[in-house]
Amino acid sequence: MTVDSLDPDDVDAADILGSAIERREDPALLTGNAEYTDDIQIDGMLHMAVVRSQYGHAKLEGVDTSEAEAMDGVHGVYTYEDLVSDETPGGGSFALPTAWLLDSLKQVEHPVLASDKVRHQGDGIAVVVAEDRYTARDAAGAVDVEYERLDAVVHPSEAFSDDAEQLHDDAEDNVAFDWEIGDAEKTADAFADASHTASIDLDNQLLIANAMEPRAAVADYNPGTDELDVAMTTQNPHVHRLLMAGVLGHPEHKLSVRAPDVGGGFGSKIHHYADEALVAWCSMMHEGPIKWTATRSETYLTDAPGRGHETKAEIAMDDDGNIVGLRVDTMANLGAYLSTFAPAVPTYLYGTLLSGQYDIPAIYGHVKGAFTNVPPVDAYRGAGRPEASFLVERLVHLGAKEMGMDPVEFRKQNFVPDDAFPYETQVAVVYDSGEYTKPMDEALEMLDYENFREEQERARDEGKYLGVGFSCYIEACGLAPSELAGQLGAQAGLWESSLVRMHPSGTVTAYCGTSGHGQGHGTTYAQIVANELGVPYDSVEVVEGDTDEIPQGMGTYGSRSAAVGGSSLVKSAQKVVEKGKEIAAHQLEADPEDIEFENGEYSVAGAPDRSMSMADVAGAAYLAHDIPDEMEPGLEATSFYDPDNFVFPFGTHAAIVEVDPDSGEIEIERYVAVDDVGNQINPKIVEGQIHGGIAQGVGQALYEGAEYDDNATLMTGSMQDYAVPKAEHVPEMETGATVTPSPHNPLGVKGVGEAGTIAAPQAIVNAVADALEPFGVDHIDMPMDAESVWSAVQANATADGGAEPGSDDADHGGER
Amino acid sequence: MFPDEFDYHEATSVSEAIDLMGEHAGAETELLAGGHSLLPAMKSGLSSPDVLIDIGEVEELHGVEVDGDTLSIGAMTTYSDFIAEDVSEEHAPALYHAVRQVGDTQVRNRGTLGGNLAHADPASDLPGAALATDATIVVTGPDGERRVSADDFFFGMYATDIGPDELVTRVEVPSAADAVGAYAKKPSPSSGYAMVGVCVQATVDGGTVTTVRVGANGVMDHGVRLEGVEDELAGESLDEDSIAAAADRASEGLDTAMMMSDLQASAEFREQLVGTYTRRALERVLDRTATPAAAD
Amino acid sequence: MTEHDITLTVNGAEHDLTVEARTLLVHALRDELGYTGTNVGCESSLCGACTVRMDGEAVKSCTTLAVQADGAEIRTVEDLGTRHDFHPIQEGFQEEHGLQCGYCTPGMMMTALDILEENPDPTREEIREGLEGNLCRCTGYQNIVNAVQNAAEQMQPAAVADGGETDDDGPTPATDGGEKQ
Amino acid sequence: MEFSGTFELEDTTVDEVWLALSDPVLVQESLPGCTFLLHVEGEEADFDELAEQASELDRELTNDPEVIAQRAFKEGERYAALMQVSVGPVNPTFETVVTIDERDRPRMDASGEGSSGDSSFEMSSSMALSETDDGDGVAVEWETQADVFGKVAGMGQRVINPVANRIVKRFFSSVQEELHDLGVGEVSTSDGDESDGRSLVDRVLGRSKSTDSE
Incomplete structure (x- = not known):
């Protein structure tokens, strides 16, 4: 099923919400007229380059900048000493803050340039400002750094080992935090009483976001006004303004942050990195414009990777195949320092999703965070939820196998029943709404599941190994109720703000504090606002991503834009409608109570001929010749929408694969995705988000992984070695949808940005495990490259005396 | 950068x-x-x-032409120009199929056959093809031309017989108009370079293999002939059984110490793959023998 | 440092400029001549965001020196069509939502033009293979393949049905389970 | 990363090979890409100074144990080498300092580090000689543990194994050639006792007594 797009001109105003219209952002992007950060050219602009560490872990013994300073075209070379000097601009901390705290969290110092020690290869040691990018890069290469190399750690288990080098003086044994959720005792009891258990040991690998546009910033300081303007690749300009103000010691109201067109983010452009602050500081230092654009190899060294879990987990069932308990012990990699939202990702965004779609009476999760010599780890598309969903769905696969049950039957039996919503899990969240069997049934129908099982049998007899894997995922998104976020450790509210402004002629500008970077907010937000105000879609302009234009905002991440930003726009638009109602009542000489508003027309109840259009009302509001007493002229409204709860999208993804045990190669024969993301504002955009999400999930399952050697040197430091999926690597995706509106927001939307990425990996791993069941292969860590599949088949064939290909050994494994 | x-x-x-x-x-x-x-x-x-x-624009280094029994390819001929010439597939089918799989559209538009062979990246697609087609690499220096058989040309990672004052000017391939060729490659999912690539050029007459040359890249630190495979097939009938037997001998005689082993694949796995991809290449040869003149 | 005087004809306009030998074509286009529609996504010649057409062929302008392009005709995204008069390839991307963040799109379209010139009616597998040198991180490629097919249809109104079998040694392409209808 | 191998030298003896590998001049000549290999006198290895020193030095290959003894590697001492490693268009020149950690015939351990621009490596290496089974030659078993840092590290993964293997192969081929050309060891290995009870050759060979032979 593919959604066909519509020309917005062919859509009736009343139908605009929910129509798969073409995207209004595309013409600029398709003609080269878009403006990405690196496209910005300002007269007299200088370029910055950063000197980064040669080692994953080392003490700095000395930095000699003299050769670089002497080079033609070089305007300055600066180290940490220069930043903190009284002689130079700014008086901030010059250290990057973390915006999410936990009780046990060790808040270690994270200077924007290393002062005495480098803790990962991306750590900056000095910055160079020069005439052009080539010269800046040359000069960076001429900075001579003397190091005393230290041993490095890459994986949490190494970081916690007794002989590991400690990264930070104030984080003993490299423990960043120790956190738990659920009920340990109750879960222990459940396991003690259970008749069956299954367990798994797994690594959820580190991934690099690889937004196609590398990070970049252009800062322009005006010494006359003391205003500092920063254009940068950001998903959340207001958050960056707040944090950067503190880092630099430049007042927030004199700092402006703007996101021009942004070439993808996937989480990597949420966090406050050192580089953007350094560009801003250099601009103050040189009192003029400075540009920095990361090379791709720099993004590999500095963009926050995501995932990085080492986990042992188990599931317990009673005799009837009911899940009675789930227990998880995870070591999470946080990298060298605490990135902006890092502490939230392996805790509240992970532990709270451990119930999956299932009614599990006892759950306990324990997570220990580790400092290691990889770049600071933070949110990457899905952030915590893919790790949870992967784990739960792998355990359910193994649980079904342990019970000798069909994986579909086992899942259905354990789903949270439809009548149990709102459903409170054992891990601190309340699911808003759901009907989990619906997408499952639709996926089964699309797959023709019964027939597939027969085909699988036949194929095995012929020596062909087919497998099907399911992923019944749940995610929590739409971050988040501010009070709850505060209780959980967030150092910010997670509301969203918007402004809807009617112009006197009846057209509209809608401002929102989110900041799209490819999601098509310009289109969907206009659909929302046009629908609320009853004005033509083309009369609505959307503005995002500029702290000077939009009062406040929290940004775009965690699939929150539609649910929180969209809802804020609804709220602002409704305020406009309400004010308009009073104006209309006044002009139509009726009681406001009697004014009805529909399709952009105010009319008097029972007297439809006494009416005024929205545009007329706007005109009247600005003329202000005849509006109610005490009323201020103008027609606009701002709102700060704070959601009541997260929203919980869900769905079933299923993959059919063929595995060649000889070559270890996996072919995805079919990929079916049925998602319930609540109401859909633009189904074509929803489909695109699902597609892109799945592609990244396929990437995690089969291709991607950041690999470091023992010294924490990145081995996959370019696209030559880190496999970003290509067109031929991504299967054709068959998508379907069910719609269970969220009751928590006025749009009934749930969020779609991360669903595919959360859902896909386990569908594929489960399918491969299903295909390789005759070989006794239960689990292969991701990415399941050909060699790891081949080795798993070999290892099992050897270890088990060679489970004969073709023999169906259903009781095999399950307990390892 | x-x-x-x-x-x-x-x-x-x-x-x-x-x-x-x-x-x-x-x-x-x-x-x-x-x-x-x-x-x-x-x-x-x-x-x-x-x-x-x-040297990219040196006119005399461009072009593909048939000169008697030889297909002569100017060193600076781009991959896409080579593919576009009908004589390429006709006279050097194995090389043609390998060149089609080099890099991607844009790379094929710029990259050159001579540049590739001179660079001698062991994971590139052409060393195996040069060996399978029995190519001669013509290098020119101050003292004039030298002709080096592909068998003697590659001797290590990025290491060839080209002297410091010489350049590759031409590649000469004996015309193999009666032969079929195939190239089976396992590309690295990231770089597209061959983790293993096996190139076969064979003449099959009445079901019997009369000539066969097999070259592999990606496996060793330089392109190599798979002599076990050639030995197994020569004079045999080409069928499922002989293909299986030949594939079993794919890594015969290869020095495991010089086998490539990296993030993409260990030497052990490459040894496995060279068999699998030998089989696949030979199966394609068999297909093409059965239905000749299938065009790309 | 050696500097060289070169001439580039970009989208029909001739430009004389002086560049360092090491200046990459993409930087000459972007920084010297202001054609910023062409983007830089990597430095290892893999992502294809920088693809332009040089003398009628798609090339990666980050893996070409400006001096190598001396005298060449370059075509960039700016030359395709305006928002009021889209080139069919732009139309295809717009209709099929073949882009999200848009960063890879100019390069993607320039390569697609190469594909369609060689093969006016490509199959989905052929399109995927042809786009091997262009990475997209947003769309999962499916709508890009749709967009190229859409453009092919526009450019070839009388196009025949599915292309025939090929005798190509390309890697086995992904199956076409979810064929759009 | 670790790599290892065995190289067989034909038609020679453990003593002869040990003598040859004790001679920095022979090692320098045999190491592909090595511009100089010199004993480091002071604390710091100043490569500019060393290069000058190397250009002034007039050392020749010899088979004379007396001469070799003068300049032979010594346990605990440091040696500096300028090494160009050539891998296609990538030709970094490493300033390398090696310490002889242990020298006890037939075994030698060394460790070192080198740097070239933004790249560097650290390695420890050991080598042991033994008579081949047929008694006709010498087997050199070597193993090296190396860590590579900086720009070349990413590339290292892919190329180090084959490149190291090739360098080692060429090194020992050259050693074999030199052994043959010079006739190293043809001077008797059992002449004249010295005051410390060890023969001259014993000293060069790093033997404590002149009694044992493999």
Whole structure:
């Protein structure tokens, strides 16, 4: 099923919400007229380059900048000493803050340039400002750094080992935090009483976001006004303004942050990195414009990777195949320092999703965070939820196998029943709404599941190994109720703000504090606002991503834009409608109570001929010749929408694969995705988000992984070695949808940005495990490259005396 | 990143290129062909030559022509120009199929056959094909032309028989109009280079293999012939059984110490894959023997 | 440092400029001449965001020196069509939502033009293979393949049905389970 | 990363090979890409100074144990080498300092580090000689543990194994050639007792007594 797009001109105003219209952002992007950060050219602009560490872990013994300073075209070379000097601009901390705290969290110092020690290869040691990018890069290469190399750690288990080098003086044994959720005792009891258990040991690998546009910033300081303007690749300009103000010691109201067109983010452009602050500081230092654009190899060294879990987990069932308990012990990699939202990702965004779609009476999760010599780890598309969903769905696969049950039957039996919503899990969240069997049934129908099982049998007899894997995922998104976020450790509210402004002629500008970077907010937000105000879609302009234009905002991440930003726009638009109602009542000489508003027309109840259009009302509001007493002229409204709860999208993804045990190669024969993301504002955009999400999930399952050697040197430091999926690597995706509106927001939307990425990996791993069941292969860590599949088949064939290909050994494994 | 500074000279003829190399003999000098191996190495800072001599536009180094029993390919012929010539597939089917799988659309538009062979990346697609087609690489230096058989041309990672004052000017492939060719490759999912690539050129007469040459790249630190496979097939009938038997001997005689082993695949797995991909290449040969003249 | 005087004809306009030998074509286009529609996504010649057409062929302008392009005709995204008069390839991307963040799109379209010139009616597998040198991180490629097919249809109104079998040694392409209808 | 191998030298003896590998001049000549290999006198290895020193030195290959003894590697001492490693268009020149950690015939351990621009390596290496089974030659078993840092590290993964293997192969081929050309060891290995009870050759060979032979 593919959604066909519509020309917005062919859509009736009343139908605009929910129509798969073409995207209004595309013409600029398709003609080269878009403006990405690196496209910005300002007269007299200088370029910055950063000197980064040669080692994953080392003490700095000395930095000699003299050769670089002497080079033609070089305007300055600066180290940490220069930043903190009284002689130079700014008086901030010059250290990057973390915006999410936990009780046990060790808040270690994270200077924007290393002062005495480098803790990962991306750590900056000095910055160079020069005439052009080539010269800046040359000069960076001429900075001579003397190091005393230290041993490095890459994986949490190494970081916690007794002989590991400690990264930070104030984080003993490299423990960043120790956190738990659920009920340990109750879960222990459940396991003690259970008749069956299954367990798994797994690594959820580190991934690099690889937004196609590398990070970049252009800062322009005006010494006359003391205003500092920063254009940068950001998903959340207001958050960056707040944090950067503190880092630099430049007042927030004199700092402006703007996101021009942004070439993808996937989480990597949420966090406050050192580089953007350094560009801003250099601009103050040189009192003029400075540009920095990361090379791709720099993004590999500095963009926050995501995932990085080492986990042992188990599931317990009673005799009837009911899940009675789930227990998880995870070591999470946080990298060298605490990135902006890092502490939230392996805790509240992970532990709270451990119930999956299932009614599990006892759950306990324990997570220990580790400092290691990889770049600071933070949110990457899905952030915590893919790790949870992967784990739960792998355990359910193994649980079904342990019970000798069909994986579909086992899942259905354990789903949270439809009548149990709102459903409170054992891990601190309340699911808003759901009907989990619906997408499952639709996926089964699309797959023709019964027939597939027969085909699988036949194929095995012929020596062909087919497998099907399911992923019944749940995610929590739409971050988040501010009070709850505060209780959980967030150092910010997670509301969203918007402004809807009617112009006197009846057209509209809608401002929102989110900041799209490819999601098509310009289109969907206009659909929302046009629908609320009853004005033509083309009369609505959307503005995002500029702290000077939009009062406040929290940004775009965690699939929150539609649910929180969209809802804020609804709220602002409704305020406009309400004010308009009073104006209309006044002009139509009726009681406001009697004014009805529909399709952009105010009319008097029972007297439809006494009416005024929205545009007329706007005109009247600005003329202000005849509006109610005490009323201020103008027609606009701002709102700060704070959601009541997260929203919980869900769905079933299923993959059919063929595995060649000889070559270890996996072919995805079919990929079916049925998602319930609540109401859909633009189904074509929803489909695109699902597609892109799945592609990244396929990437995690089969291709991607950041690999470091023992010294924490990145081995996959370019696209030559880190496999970003290509067109031929991504299967054709068959998508379907069910719609269970969220009751928590006025749009009934749930969020779609991360669903595919959360859902896909386990569908594929489960399918491969299903295909390789005759070989006794239960689990292969991701990415399941050909060699790891081949080795798993070999290892099992050897270890088990060679489970004969073709023999169906259903009781095999399950307990390892 | 960006390349370090260098001096750039454009040669307009082979003799000018040789003169330029002579003039700059004291400096670190590289020849620039399509640039698709050299420029990435320079941009990553791994390679910093002092002097680049651009031979990409040397007219006499372009073009594909049949000269008697030989297909003669100018060293600076781009992959896409080679593919576009009908004579390429007709006279050098194995090379043709390998070239089609080099890099991607854009790389094939710029990269050159001579540049590829001179660079001698063991994971490139052409060393195996040069061996399978029994190609002769013509190198030219101050003392004139030298003809080196592909068998003697590659001897290590990025190491060939080209002298410091020489350049590859031509590749000559004995016409194999009666032969079928195939190239089966397991590309690295990231770089597209061959983790293993097996190239076969064979003549099958009445079901019997009369000539067969098999070259592999990606497996060892340089392109190699798979002599066990050739030995197994020569004079045999080409069928499922002989293919299986040949594939079993794919890694015969290969020095495991010099086998490639990296992030993409261990030496052990490459040994497994070379068998699998030998089988696949031979199966394609069998298919094409059964239904000749299938065109791309 | 050696500097060289070169001439580039970009989208029909001739430009004389002086560049360092090491200046990459993409930087000459972007920084010297202001054609910022062409983007830089990697430095290892893999992502294809920088693809332009040089003398009628798609090339990666980050793996080409500006001096190598001396005298060449360059075509960039700016030359395709305006928002009021889209080129069919732009139309295809717009209709099929073949882009999200748009960063890879100019390069993607320039390569697609190469594909369609060689093969006016490509199959989905052929399109995927042809786009091997262009990475997209947003769309999962499916709508890009749709967009190229859409453009092919516009450019070839009388196009025949599915192309025939090929005798190509390309890697086994992904199956076409979810064929759009 | 670790790599290892065995190289067989034909038609020679453990003593002869040990003598040859004790001679920095022979090692320098045999190491592909090695511009100089010199004993480091002071604390710091100043490569500019060393290069000058190397250009002034007039050392020749010899088979004379007396001469070799003068300049032979010594346990605990440091040696500096300028090494160009050539891998296609990538030709970094490493300033390398090696310490002889242990020298006890037939075994030698060394460790060192080198740097070239933004790249560097650290390695420890050991080598042991033994008579081949047929008694006709010498087997050199070597193993090296190396860590590579900086720009070349990413590339290292892919190329180090084959490149190291090739360098080692060429090194020992050259050693074999030199052994043959010079006739190292043809001077008797059992002449004249010295005051410390060890023969001259014993001293060169790093033997404590002149009694044992493999």
